[in-house]
Amino acid sequence: MTATKPWLRSLLLILTVLMGVGSATQSRINGSLAAAIGSGPHAAAISFGTGLIILAVITLFRKDARQGMVRIATAVTRRELPWWGLLGGACGASFVLMQGIAVPYLGVAVLMTSMVVGQLLGSLAVDHFGWLGAPEQRISWLRGIGAGLAILAVVLIGIDAGMDLGSIGLMVFAAVAGFLLALQLGITGTVRSFARDSISPSLLNFLVGFVILAVAALVSSAAGWVEFTGFPSEWWLYLGGPIGVIYLFLVASVVRTIGVFVLSLALVGGQLLGSLILDLAFGHASWMLAIGAAIAFVGITVAHLGARRG
Numbered sequence: 001m002t003a004t005k006p007w008l009r010s011l012l013l014i015l016t017v018l019m020g021v022g023s024a025t026q027s028r029i030n031g032s033l034a035a036a037i038g039s040g041p042h043a044a045a046i047s048f049g050t051g052l053i054i055l056a057v058i059t060l061f062r063k064d065a066r067q068g069m070v071r072i073a074t075a076v077t078r079r080e081l082p083w084w085g086l087l088g089g090a091c092g093a094s095f096v097l098m099q100g101i102a103v104p105y106l107g108v109a110v111l112m113t114s115m116v117v118g119q120l121l122g123s124l125a126v127d128h129f130g131w132l133g134a135p136e137q138r139i140s141w142l143r144g145i146g147a148g149l150a151i152l153a154v155v156l157i158g159i160d161a162g163m164d165l166g167s168i169g170l171m172v173f174a175a176v177a178g179f180l181l182a183l184q185l186g187i188t189g190t191v192r193s194f195a196r197d198s199i200s201p202s203l204l205n206f207l208v209g210f211v212i213l214a215v216a217a218l219v220s221s222a223a224g225w226v227e228f229t230g231f232p233s234e235w236w237l238y239l240g241g242p243i244g245v246i247y248l249f250l251v252a253s254v255v256r257t258i259g260v261f262v263l264s265l266a267l268v269g270g271q272l273l274g275s276l277i278l279d280l281a282f283g284h285a286s287w288m289l290a291i292g293a294a295i296a297f298v299g300i301t302v303a304h305l306g307a308r309r310g
Contacts, residue, residue, distance in 0.1 A: 002034075002239075004248065005041040005227075008257070012254050012257055012291060013266055015090035015250070016102040016254055016266035017266050017267075017269055018270060019247055019250050019266075019267060019275060020266065020267040020268065020269060020270020020271040020273070021274030021277075022246070022247060022270075022274070023112075023247060023267070023270070023271050023274070024101070024271050024274030024275040024277075025243065025274060025278065026239075026243040026247075027103055027112060027241070027242050027275070028108050028278045028282075028300060029047075029236065029237060029244050030039045030043055030044065030047050030099035030102075030103065030126075030240040031043075031099055031103025031108070031177055032237060032242065033047070033238075034100035034101065034104065035104050036229075036237060037228055037229050037230065037231070037232055037280045038229045038236070039100075039217065039220065039226035039229075040097060040100030040101035040226070041097060041100070041220045041233065042055075042156070042221075043099075043100035043212060043240075044093065044099070044100045044217075044218070045127070045210065045213035045217045046231070046238065046240075046241075047096050047099075047215075047240035048206055048210040048213065049210050049241065050238055050240070050241030050243070051240075051241030051243060051244045052206040053204075053241075053254075054245050055199065055206055056203065056247060057204055058146060059200070061198060064197045065199035065200050066195055067196075068195035068196060068199065068200030068201070068203050069195070069200045069203065069204075070192055071196060071200075072194055072195050072201070075147055076169055077158035080194070081190070081191065082190065082196055084187060085225060086204070086208060086209045088184045088187035088188045088191065088205045088208070089132070089204065089206060089207060089208025090180075090208060090209060090212055091159065091181060091184035091187065092181065092184055092209050093178035093208075093209035093210075093212050093213050094180050095115065095177040095178070095180070095181055096209070096213070096240070097177075097213065097216070098111065098115075098170075098173060098174050098177045099111070099240075102170045102173070102230075105166075105167060105170060106170055106171065107275075107282070108275040108278045108279050109157070109243040109272070109276050109278075109289050109293060110174075110289070111170075111171075111174050111284055112271050112272060112274075112275040113153060113154055113275070113296050114142055114154055114171045114172075114175045115175065115177060115178035115181070116150075116178060116300065117151060117154050117178065117250050118175030118176060118177065118178025118180075118181075118182075118295060119146060119152065119178035119179065119181050120147060120150050120178075120182075120299070121150075121175070121182075122178065122179035122180070122182025122183055123182060124143060126182060126183065126240075131183070131186065134143060142305060143300060143302075143303045145299075146299045146301070146302030146303025146305075148299070148301035149295055149296070149298055149299025149302060149304070150296050151296075152295060153292040153293065153295040153296035154171065154292070154296070156288060156292040156295065157203040157288070157292035157293075158292060159268040159288075164174070167235050168232060180274045185203070186203050188205065191204060193219045197274040198248075198249075200244070202248050207218045212299040219266060224281070239294050257287070265297075265300065265301055268296075268300050272293040272296065272297055273296075275289065275293070276289065276290055280298070
């Protein structure tokens with residue numbers, strides 16, 4: 001890593017925290033969109049669809065992105081790219097779907113805490129078992145303690161909220177969605193190695209995710225599980241997809257300067273901070289929720305320290 005001026009690193013660190021806040025804001029927007037149109041699957045499809053349109057337009061004007069898509073298609077045709085290389089979009093779609101379904105019931109803080117804990121456990125599993133071509137890094141005692149603290153945080157938040165079985169189920173599914181997001185990072189890295197650019201793997205993820213969510217929305221409507229009331233008129237309800245695209249590009253730009261370790265912690269800090277602020281604004285926050293989020297952040301920090309020493 002090349003030397004970087006301290007003021008620039010500090011500025012990028014603040015920007016990364018704001019990116020995490022933006023991620024929490026995306027959850028609130030998609031949750032509000034689902035409530036407005038009466039359907040979580042339709043809200044997720046709309047969010048992915050707007051992001052897909054933005055990435056498609058960018059690809060039209062970027063030669064490297066178009067070449068990247070050709071390389072991906074060639075790798076798929078020649079069966080050089082593993083079959084699971086096409087599933088990154090499905091992993092991302094699961095989390096956006098959870099935003100639409102769970103936020104109206106759990107609040108942003110509970111959802112985001114469950115998600116980041118699931119993401120931590122997913123990253124530990126990928127490293128420990130060497131999944132998706134990642135080098136094996138056995139779980140150390142420090143990483144185990146960090147994971148335990150993160151799980152404790154979710155338990156405390158659940159107790160504070162007086163969760164019933166339905167809410168506990170949503171928290172578990174949110175953690176599973178976070179687990180899948182960890183897998184998505186490994187999958188996207190593999191696809192990027194074939195594409196040799198950062199835009200085309202993101203476009204592939206949004207394309208696959210949109211197809212899955214569009215089918216889920218159609219099936220949900222046909223089965224009578226949801227009642228889609230039509231597209232909302234409020235412009236800000238369509239910002240979930242653009243925020244996701246900006247998030248991807250900023251992460252790719254910042255990671256080379258501040259490193260994966262600091263990036264991960266700053267993002268988690270921003271996600272938890274943003275979720276607490278949003279829940280406070282909507283009357284969902286409590287002291288126990290704040291304590292649980294703080295314990296989750298400490299656990300994730302300890303786990304990442306264990307990863308650096310491992």
